[in-house]
Amino acid sequence: MTKRLYIETVGCQMNVLDSEMVVASLRKHGYELTRDQQEADTLLFNTCSVREHAEEKTYSQLGQLKRLKKQHPEKVVGVMGCMAQKDQKLIFERAPYVDIVVGPGQLHQIPELIQKIEEGERRQMAVGLGRKDGSLDEIKRTHETFDPLRDPTMRPTPFQAYLRIQIGCDKFCTYCVVPSTRGPEQGRSPWRICDEARILAGQGCKEITLLGQTVNSYKHVGGDKTTRLAELLSELHEIDGIERLKFVTNYPKDMTYDLLHAVRDLPKVSPYLHVPLQSGSDAVLEGMKRGYTVADYRDMMARIRETVPGFAVSSDFIVGFCGETDEDFEQTVALTKECRFKNSFIFKYSERPGTKGAERLTDDVPFEVKQRRNNDLLAVQSAISEEENQAFLGRPVDVLVEGPSKLAVKKGSEDDQVLQLTGRTHCDRIVVFEGNRRQIGQTLPITIYDSTAYTLFGNVVTEEVGSETFSLQIV
Ligand code: SAH
Ligand code: SF4
Numbered sequence: 001m002t003k004r005l006y007i008e009t010v011g012c013q014m015n016v017l018d019s020e021m022v023v024a025s026l027r028k029h030g031y032e033l034t035r036d037q038q039e040a041d042t043l044l045f046n047t048c049s050v051r052e053h054a055e056e057k058t059y060s061q062l063g064q065l066k067r068l069k070k071q072h073p074e075k076v077v078g079v080m081g082c083m084a085q086k087d088q089k090l091i092f093e094r095a096p097y098v099d100i101v102v103g104p105g106q107l108h109q110i111p112e113l114i115q116k117i118e119e120g121e122r123r124q125m126a127v128g129l130g131r132k133d134g135s136l137d138e139i140k141r142t143h144e145t146f147d148p149l150r151d152p153t154m155r156p157t158p159f160q161a162y163l164r165i166q167i168g169c170d171k172f173c174t175y176c177v178v179p180s181t182r183g184p185e186q187g188r189s190p191w192r193i194c195d196e197a198r199i200l201a202g203q204g205c206k207e208i209t210l211l212g213q214t215v216n217s218y219k220h221v222g223g224d225k226t227t228r229l230a231e232l233l234s235e236l237h238e239i240d241g242i243e244r245l246k247f248v249t250n251y252p253k254d255m256t257y258d259l260l261h262a263v264r265d266l267p268k269v270s271p272y273l274h275v276p277l278q279s280g281s282d283a284v285l286e287g288m289k290r291g292y293t294v295a296d297y298r299d300m301m302a303r304i305r306e307t308v309p310g311f312a313v314s315s316d317f318i319v320g321f322c323g324e325t326d327e328d329f330e331q332t333v334a335l336t337k338e339c340r341f342k343n344s345f346i347f348k349y350s351e352r353p354g355t356k357g358a359e360r361l362t363d364d365v366p367f368e369v370k371q372r373r374n375n376d377l378l379a380v381q382s383a384i385s386e387e388e389n390q391a392f393l394g395r396p397v398d399v400l401v402e403g404p405s406k407l408a409v410k411k412g413s414e415d416d417q418v419l420q421l422t423g424r425t426h427c428d429r430i431v432v433f434e435g436n437r438r439q440i441g442q443t444l445p446i447t448i449y450d451s452t453a454y455t456l457f458g459n460v461v462t463e464e465v466g467s468e469t470f471s472l473q474i475v
């Protein structure tokens with residue numbers, strides 16, 4: 001009998017990928033997806049602990065299940081992901097309607113845990129015991145057995161997929177929960193990664209984004225062979241059907257020439273590098289224990305500039321970190337202007353229990369100041385993004401078409417409807433243009449005629465074949 005699964009995902013791309021795998025494994029157990037909580041037999045919440053706000057949102061959603069569970073006690077409610085690993089039993093206390101708590105390293109147990117609840121057993125919890133215990137092997141086993149289970153319907157689009165190459169993180173930035181929720185850093189074996197990429201290509205996937213918390217620190221030692229990201233990219237580059245390769249998130253100190261040469265020389269690899277700076281002040285970077293200085297980051301930008309033509313760099317920032325003064329913040333603004341990021345994700349510092357930051361430093365920047373710095377930095381970044389985008393006016397770019405941007409039906413029958421479509425350039429810029437459904441999934445040349453800070457607007461370039469003089473025609 002078909003069962004129905006409702007799944008809600010918050011957090012980073014790792015979580016999006018984990019949800020895809022959980023859905024794939026539950027489909028094997030007869031599940032189909034539903035968007036309706038009322039209709040669902042099982043409801044799963046894939047959670048994030050990176051900031052307090054993300055957790056509070058999840059707890060409030062879980063709180064709203066009270067009525068549903070009263071009316072339908074047979075429905076199974078599960079909490080998976082980073083908050084499950086971080087809060088463990090606390091979840092049952094704060095949200096008594098939850099039946100299952102399962103950490104990111106134990107996802108393969110979900111079908112079995114659901115079955116136990118259905119058979120009448122009480123609350124089930126499967127989480128790692130910590131970074132130094134045997135759960136390391138379990139996390140690895142989970143990913144090795146679980147990662148190749150894929151479900152195209154859960155992807156950003158049918159032709160774009162995530163592929164995990166690195167598990168966990170060992171950097172221990174003082175503000176961050178990830179090393180404790182995702183466990184120690186481990187590189188997956190290159191042959192498993194390539195196998196999975198071939199499966200994805202076989203399913204019609206054209207763009208693969210390799211995932212790791214510090215993806216460019218990727219390293220795998222097998223016998224006497226050490227593989228790093230540059231070699232892995234070369235191997236993946238050989239796979240037919242794959243047109244674009246991206247990788248996130250990068251760590252500034254590991255942006256080596258080897259890797260940048262691979263980005264420059266392998267045409268399928270996007271010249272797009274997401275390398276969070278977090279702060280432009282050495283004192284703040286030291287407090288965050290990021291392991292690099294402003295000078296190191298500048299050196300990295302210089303290496304990128306000299307090596308990769310047409311590159312785009314984007315960043316993350318935390319504003320209002322412990323002890324951040326106005327001068328520290330001004331240095332962040334100045335460095336942002338100097339680096340001219342394509343875009344930046346800006347976050348207000350959120351103290352996380354269990355981190356070194358929470359234990360040893362004081363969260364002393366008032367909320368209003370964090371908010372103001374957030375707005376100020378966003379305004380600086382938006383102005384830069386707008387200027388950088390203006391440089392594309394009149395230029396042709398190759399766009400992988402992702403789907404309708406908003407259904408602006410213009411004319412024609414179902415198949416010929418003119419729609420507003422959206423896609424991305426090789427350097428990850430969003431492009432909106434008019435086209436038709438058949439173009440979704442194709443890579444098209446588009447000429448840009450207008451731009452804002454966040455979007456380029458363009459027209460499809462068509463080659464007029466057969467005319468005496470070769471011409472480009474705008475449709
Ligand atoms: N592994 C990635 C980041 C993962 S978390 C890296 O090292 O770059 C994504 C982003 O969330 C981080 O880059 C950081 O800017 C932000 N972040 C992490 N912990 C945070 C916290 N406690 N408060 C506010 N923002 C945080
Ligand atoms: Fe967190 Fe730092 Fe690891 Fe990124 S590198 S996941 S910010 S500890």
Ligand code: F3S
Pocket residue numbers: 010011012013014015047048049050081082177178181182
């Ligand atoms: Fe959140 Fe975990 Fe990702 S804490 S950002 S879902 S690794």
